[in-house]
Amino acid sequence: MHCPFCRHADTRVIDSRTAEDGSAIRRRRQCPSCGRRFSTVETSSLTVVKRSGATEPFSRDKVVAGVRKACQGRPVSDDDLALLAQQVEETLRSSGAAQIDAHEIGLAILGPLRQLDEVAYLRFASVYSSFSSLKDFEEAIAILRAERADRGPAGQDDGLTDGSADLGPAGEVEQAPTH
Numbered sequence: 001m002h003c004p005f006c007r008h009a010d011t012r013v014i015d016s017r018t019a020e021d022g023s024a025i026r027r028r029r030q031c032p033s034c035g036r037r038f039s040t041v042e043t044s045s046l047t048v049v050k051r052s053g054a055t056e057p058f059s060r061d062k063v064v065a066g067v068r069k070a071c072q073g074r075p076v077s078d079d080d081l082a083l084l085a086q087q088v089e090e091t092l093r094s095s096g097a098a099q100i101d102a103h104e105i106g107l108a109i110l111g112p113l114r115q116l117d118e119v120a121y122l123r124f125a126s127v128y129s130s131f132s133s134l135k136d137f138e139e140a141i142a143i144l145r146a147e148r149a150d151r152g153p154a155g156q157d158d159g160l161t162d163g164s165a166d167l168g169p170a171g172e173v174e175q176a177p178t179h
């Protein structure tokens, strides 16, 4: 490994530590030429297989970019998105597979996104699961409502009140006669 300061061709490992969850190894290195120290983090590579069959390294940035669209106008911060991407990566890595389908990333996003913001979740799920009719939305909303009922009365400040306000039009559809 080259020294990032003076580009010396070799560096010495002076300390090596495994992350608590075992997913990474952090090494402290020192350059024998300029004497400066720096750290490297070693993780197993996680390869994503796209629908086309092409592969690319897993990227948290891409997760954030994908979810950000669904979060437009919602009270979701960059920190929230970064944390979500981290949760998604942890979920995928915990499967132990070195190679995953792009489809599995979407699936791993749904859970944490639902915790984060139900409206963003519905938007994302509608694209990811290719909702083709209002019925698909009705079913997804019915599941959210049922699970919310399980959790007891909506909290005072859990953001759900906002969500249901935004869901207004879809809520009306739910009461429309079905055939």
Ligand SMILES: [Zn+2]
Binding pocket: 003, 004, 005, 006, 007, 008, 031, 032, 033, 034, 035, 036
């Ligand atoms: Zn150096």
